[in-house]
Amino acid sequence: MQRRRFLQSAGLLTGVSLLPQQAWLRGLLLPASELLALRRNISIYTERGGTIACLLTPQSMVVVDTQFPEQASNLLGLLRATNSQPLDLLVNTHHHGDHTAGNIAFKGMVNTHVAHVNSLANQERVARENDKLAETLLPTTTFTDTWSQRVGDETIMLHYLGAGHTNGDALVHFQEANIVHLGDLLFNRRFPYVDKSAGANIGNWIEVLTAARRLFDKDTLYVCGHAGENYPVTASAADLKAMAHFLKMSLRYVKKAKRKGETLEQILAKTTEIPGASEFKGQGVERILNAAWEELS
Template identity: 35%
Template sequence: MQPGLKLSLTTALLLLLAAAPLQADRFKDVQVEETKLADNLYMLSGAGGNMATLIAADKLLLVDAQYAEMADKIKAKLKQLSGQRSLTTLINTHVHGDHVGGNSALAADVDIIAHSKVLSRLSQDTEFPRSGLPKTTFNEQLTLHLNNQTVRLDAMPAGHTDGDIVVWFEQANVVHFGDLLFEGRFPFIDTGRGGSVKGYIDNTRSLIGMLNDQTKVIPGHGQLTDKAGVQRSLDMMLATLAIVQGYKAAGMTEQQAVGQGLGEQWQSWHWNFITEERWIKTLYHADIN
């Protein structure tokens, strides 16, 4: 072994050891916070995708599960809000780890409902705990009747992934969009898991048509919003797509398009996960026609 290589291995090991506690501490100071939407319905935020919980007589339903590391805090919050009820149903809006990571820790013994694509993708992930796999799946629509509360699950055409659903709380006029909405920021479109820019935009447009001015919209990420907020997101996507299509029509390479940027108007949508550069690259490769 060359001395230089040994040194770099030692350095790498030290870096790894230093990084480990940082990773463990990532959730330490995160609190689960609720936003009341109706007497029996709350949006919950913490680390990862926003959740929703519905309390209906003896039933307790949760939409999305964040990360396993958040499970104890989520359980404590559910107990505080629901008066000691136990979770009876968990719904997953889609396959991503920041929405399904807590499945096993929260709902190993209760029904877990998701799009069938979520089950097939998670089943192929050998790291994913088997007890956290969805038990009830569907491909189009599923309606739950929980003590006079109607919860409708609509499967959407491929957009963020190929297994996205939106969850409607009909009496409260509230909808959980999953990651078909990143409120106020560039969206992540997971083309590696069946998502597409065209599908994402088409879904956003068709969902807007199902909202009224009073509907409360829970985004996968960001703040609680409404029809106008979803429209702003659609407007941003259409405007930035047009910019990037213009660059392509002018013969620019991807890197030249990134260099040109999207202009001042869209800077506030940039965030650490989907930077302006990443969003431009997503749009550059969009299959739109």
């Protein structure tokens, strides 16, 4: 099997590949990556886009999220060094292109492809809007609240706790390994993208993160979609709490400014970080500000 090593992978905050290009996306490319082993045959892969999680043994193979076609093909090459069989399971945590555009690389080699029902609707809608349906491999199985499948000696349990980053965010729990892929429900110390066009809700996002901390335990290892500079794409319950606090402080900050009579333009012009949550950094603070303004209007 190819050598597993850790690459400096603070993660990148990539938006939806099918959305109009934004300046902050340019240059956010990571070098070709390798699998980073976590525990019990679960690894993560970071190259370009949202973090991928994999279950890999000679008999079993599960992939959670797929980045982009080139990166998915690179990953597939690594997987094939151990397992030449079709994927037992492909999961999309949500519909954004940096998590799903690589689905197409697995066409014809997936036994089960699953996502939340809203994620499927969002994937199909965005593909049609961008005339990319022919280039899109859509999930064939959906769920609403929970869904599970046994693969080898691991149980993969999917949970939906409500709208957050989008209205279709799945939490993917490898139960025996006690690893949860949160998709973009967790941006580790980096300003998040809040997709209001796909039902995102900051207030409910806070509740989702709180519910996740109750649902899992103190030993759970979390995988997040993206991370800030010098922060890993793996996390603990404390990082979920920090993310929820950031979201809460963002709403509080915008609400206070609105009460003072400040306009959105004034808030955007003066803000480089969220008071009370200054460890969250990076490009794109305007995304959380715009979303909070809309939610409070």
